Amino acid sequence: MQKKESNKVAIIIGAGPAGLTAAYELLKNTDIKPIIFETDFQVGGLSKTVNYKNNRIDIGGHRFFSKSERVNSWWKEFLPEQNSNLNPDKIDKIFLKRSRLSRIFFLRKFFDYPVSLSFKTLFNLGLWRTIKITLSYLKIKVLPKRQEKNLQDFFINRFGQELFNTFFKYYTEKVWGIDCDKIDASWGAQRVKGVSISKAISHAFKNILKLNKNKNKIETSLIDSFLYPKYGPGQMWESVAEQIIKLGGQIYLNHEVINLDISKNNINKIYVRDIKNNKILEFNSDYVLSSMPVKDLVACLKTGVPEYVFDISQGLLYRDFITVGLLLNNLKIKDNWIYIQERDVLVGRIQIFNNWSPYMVANLNNIWIGLEYFCNENDYLWNLNERELVNLAIKELCKMGFIEEKYILDSTVIKVKKAYPAYFGEYKNFDLVKNYLNKFENLYLIGRNGMHRYNNMDHSMLTAMQAVENIKNNIQDKSNIWHVNTEQEYHENRA
Numbered sequence: 001m002q003k004k005e006s007n008k009v010a011i012i013i014g015a016g017p018a019g020l021t022a023a024y025e026l027l028k029n030t031d032i033k034p035i036i037f038e039t040d041f042q043v044g045g046l047s048k049t050v051n052y053k054n055n056r057i058d059i060g061g062h063r064f065f066s067k068s069e070r071v072n073s074w075w076k077e078f079l080p081e082q083n084s085n086l087n088p089d090k091i092d093k094i095f096l097k098r099s100r101l102s103r104i105f106f107l108r109k110f111f112d113y114p115v116s117l118s119f120k121t122l123f124n125l126g127l128w129r130t131i132k133i134t135l136s137y138l139k140i141k142v143l144p145k146r147q148e149k150n151l152q153d154f155f156i157n158r159f160g161q162e163l164f165n166t167f168f169k170y171y172t173e174k175v176w177g178i179d180c181d182k183i184d185a186s187w188g189a190q191r192v193k194g195v196s197i198s199k200a201i202s203h204a205f206k207n208i209l210k211l212n213k214n215k216n217k218i219e220t221s222l223i224d225s226f227l228y229p230k231y232g233p234g235q236m237w238e239s240v241a242e243q244i245i246k247l248g249g250q251i252y253l254n255h256e257v258i259n260l261d262i263s264k265n266n267i268n269k270i271y272v273r274d275i276k277n278n279k280i281l282e283f284n285s286d287y288v289l290s291s292m293p294v295k296d297l298v299a300c301l302k303t304g305v306p307e308y309v310f311d312i313s314q315g316l317l318y319r320d321f322i323t324v325g326l327l328l329n330n331l332k333i334k335d336n337w338i339y340i341q342e343r344d345v346l347v348g349r350i351q352i353f354n355n356w357s358p359y360m361v362a363n364l365n366n367i368w369i370g371l372e373y374f375c376n377e378n379d380y381l382w383n384l385n386e387r388e389l390v391n392l393a394i395k396e397l398c399k400m401g402f403i404e405e406k407y408i409l410d411s412t413v414i415k416v417k418k419a420y421p422a423y424f425g426e427y428k429n430f431d432l433v434k435n436y437l438n439k440f441e442n443l444y445l446i447g448r449n450g451m452h453r454y455n456n457m458d459h460s461m462l463t464a465m466q467a468v469e470n471i472k473n474n475i476q477d478k479s480n481i482w483h484v485n486t487e488q489e490y491h492e493n494r495a
């Protein structure tokens with residue numbers, strides 16, 4: 001049996017799914033003591049639940065679904081799944097089994113998701129649009145493919161010009177804030193399975209044209225049932241954090257890692273700012289597992305970083321995110337979320353939190369929703385204040401005909417930086433940064449922004465699990481951590 005190490009300390013940066021998983025796995029499988037530093041006042045990272053007067057917001061809507069049995073059983077260790085003996089009305093720590101319903105709102109009409117070949121779909125699109133889309137789809141099937149220099153080429157090659165113009169172009173640009181012809185084609189290759197509207201519509205049109213050979217294959221993006229903690233995703237991560245503390249780990253909230261000391265090929269010390277008391281603290285580190293954004297991590301290294309590594313890392317881009325929470329006394333919609341494809345509003349998606357879990361809202365008679373806006377830190381939307389954002393959200397909801405102003409009871413706004421690591425900008429040179437950071441023997445990059453990769457919760461957790469296994473077994477080569485999520489399956493609720 002592997003001899004356990006002792007008296008060693010692993011510094012973990014970030015108390016999101018990756019950081020918490022790493023800490024728990026270290027405690028369970030080694031004698032290394034994990035110490036987590038987290039800037040926020042709560043755990044969960046992007047998967048936290050924000051509590052506003054007992055009305056809970058999930059940033060983005062987090063489905064708990066994984067193809068990894070290890071992750072599924074890990075989750076259920078913390079929150080058992082509801083069944084005839086486990087009634088969520090009586091038990092707080094529990095996973096609800098939920099069905100997915102999400103539709104696309106376009107042309108002031110609802111389209112089924114996945115789009116079904118029904119009279120309703122054709123009626124909604126109109127005869128002329130359907131003919132144009134069908135003809136342009138047929139065109140790409142017979143003509144030679146265009147060279148794929150960017151995402152626009154990628155989409156057109158697969159779906160045709162008209163389908164691209166109708167469904168993909170505007171929405172993708174809303175999500176990313178840049179034109180599709182500025183986004184690398186490789187993004188499409190990685191993400192198209194998860195590009196929900198794309199997938200849904202291509203399925204429908206392939207069905208129309210009888211070109212769909214894989215009708216029975218269930219795509220991850222189309223999963224229609226999932227687990228969901230009674231009080232939102234943060235409940236999972238709060239439960240994990242509780243266990244970590246019980247097992248002897250430490251979690252410092254409101255503590256920001258600001259500097260890492262390099263000595264030869266190791267990080268031997270880290271400096272942390274205690275945000276509340278504005279004090280700088282110093283900690284020795286035998287191991288460092290970082291889930292903080294790569295851009296910020298490199299900036300924390302300060303000395304010794306080659307100029308090219310610094311420049312590339314500072315050129316990594318992100319997309320930021322705002323949720324406007326609105327409490328309503330009326331709204332009859334059964335979807336978990338709705339994709340807003342309309343071009344005369346800025347909102348990208350609407351979450352109906354009651355439909356994720358009825359326990360997300362303080363008063364069951366009210367409806368608690370989140371309007372989601374994609375933006376860039378310091379752009380027009382980001383710089384709007386809370387009142388302005390709430391007014392915008394209300395105006396847009398009224399304009400689309402969802403509500404009347406008199407339905408509004410309360411509101412709040414959450415701004416989230418670096419929700420999406422971008423696959424453009426300096427991303428093309430990312431391997432140079434990755435290779436540089438991988439050279440530090442005791443530094444492990446884990447998670448989503450920690451690896452600048454589109455990792456879901458399960459992928460983020462698996463990178464942490466792999467890092468801990470490498471530490472335990474003294475494996476220096478970190479490539480197995482980077483292989484997690486290279487199968488390119490995806491289920492985040494996106495465009």
Ligand SMILES: Cc1cc2nc3c(=O)[nH]c(=O)nc-3n(C[C@H](O)[C@H](O)[C@H](O)COP(=O)(O)OP(=O)(O)OC[C@H]3O[C@@H](n4cnc5c(N)ncnc54)[C@H](O)[C@@H]3O)c2cc1C
Pocket residue numbers: 013014015016017018019037038039040044045046047059060061062063064065255256257258291292293296321419420446447448449450455456457458460491492493
């Ligand atoms: C809109 C949206 C929808 C999503 N939907 C799903 C879904 O349905 N299913 C799913 O599985 N996943 C989903 N995800 C992805 C999921 O949120 C992430 O995969 C997961 O939260 C990543 O975990 P992480 O620990 O790697 O990173 P994070 O959650 O980002 O956590 C990193 C933590 O590090 C902290 N930190 C950063 N810098 C420092 C510093 N200098 N010092 C200390 N702490 C620091 C941050 O505050 C943060 O808490 C979604 C994400 C978004 C944005």
